[in-house]
Amino acid sequence: MALALSASEVKAVLAAAPARAPVSRVLMARPDFFAVETAINPWMKDAAGNLHRVNRDLAQAQWAALKAAYETAGLGVEVIEAGEGLADFCFCANQSFPFHDSHGRPGVILSRMKSETRAPEVAYYERWYSRRGWRLHTLSPAVSSFEGMGDAIWHPARRVIFGGIGPRTSEAAWPEVSRIADVPVIPLRLEDPAFYHLDTCLACLNAESALWIEAAFDAPSRQRLKAAFPSLIDISAADAANFACNAHCPDGRHVLLQRGSAATVSELKRRGFEVMEVETGEFLKSGGSVFCLKLELP
Numbered sequence: 144m145a146l147a148l149s150a151s152e153v154k155a156v157l158a159a160a161p162a163r164a165p166v167s168r169v170l171m172a173r174p175d176f177f178a179v180e181t182a183i184n185p186w187m188k189d190a191a192g193n194l195h196r197v198n199r200d201l202a203q204a205q206w207a208a209l210k211a212a213y214e215t216a217g218l219g220v221e222v223i224e225a226g227e228g229l230a231d232f233c234f235c236a237n238q239s240f241p242f243h244d245s246h247g248r249p250g251v252i253l254s255r256m257k258s259e260t261r262a263p264e265v266a267y268y269e270r271w272y273s274r275r276g277w278r279l280h281t282l283s284p285a286v287s288s289f290e291g292m293g294d295a296i297w298h299p300a301r302r303v304i305f306g307g308i309g310p311r312t313s314e315a316a317w318p319e320v321s322r323i324a325d326v327p328v329i330p331l332r333l334e335d336p337a338f339y340h341l342d343t344c345l346a347c348l349n350a351e352s353a354l355w356i357e358a359a360f361d362a363p364s365r366q367r368l369k370a371a372f373p374s375l376i377d378i379s380a381a382d383a384a385n386f387a388c389n390a391h392c393p394d395g396r397h398v399l400l401q402r403g404s405a406a407t408v409s410e411l412k413r414r415g416f417e418v419m420e421v422e423t424g425e426f427l428k429s430g431g432s433v434f435c436l437k438l439e440l441p
């Protein structure tokens with residue numbers, strides 16, 4: 144089954160899918176040219192309607208501390224050099240979707256960015272993969288946009304992906320992604336422009352639980368998520384605005400997230416997770432936090 148649409152299809156797909164190993168490696172991109180230049184999401188302007196100003200030195204320090212936090216959690220971190228002059232390049236969840244095919248061979252689907260300002264980023268990632276011998280795939284012209292792991296999120300324990308449909312990724316992407324990567328997809332429709340990538344409103348924790356912003360999804364998508372996870376933690380509006388759903392749990396144990404989401408943090412601790420709060424304040428000004436700043440490598 145390529146796409147799981149009903150609650151019973153979601154359950155069937157998860158029951159049949161092979162297990163997936165925890166994430167042990169991430170890719171990060173240096174924020175050397177990071178800036179807030181074009182407002183392509185609602186977080187990039189302040190209340191007065193002006194673009195946020197970023198402190199690039201502070202952004203570099205926050206980025207280095209996030210990298211160190213991944214290393215402390217026991218993950219390997221690979222680094223791709225920044226694309227010359229590209230303001231959003233450091234959000235490296237978005238330019239590609241890497242996977243291992245059913246024979247364990249590395250392949251990658253290159254993104255088709257929604258905005259012109261981000262389109263040139265993809266060629267740098269393409270080069271990074273091709274130098275390492277990954278098999279490259281692109282989607283057909285019928286797919287108007289696809290933003291990689293911003294919208295394609297692995298189920299934490301099964302070889303199944305959740306596929307966001309919304310401001311950045313078109314519905315037509317999912318049958319193609321499913322075919323190329325040979326993996327079933329649970330499509331999820333995003334309804335709120337503030338939560339423009341799936342990784343802004345869903346953070347998978349383990350086979351049983353995930354953080355979500357329920358109001359960000361349409362009704363059938365809520366049903367699919369309820370079928371997938373026995374325990375969904377709906378976070379508060381304050382924590383949602385602090386990008387708590389852009390948390391990353393690579394291994395079912397450590398949860399890395401932006402500092403300051405007290406209610407979410409205490410709920411995670413109560414459930415036994417090892418919470419690692421990090422500061423990504425400069426990147427929040429661009430509408431991104433932990434999950435966006437790294438790419439899971441298979």
Ligand code: ARG
Binds near residue numbers: 292435
């Ligand atoms: N300014 C970037 C954009 O709007 C932020 C991307 C954040 N990435 C993410 N996966 N949510 O594209």
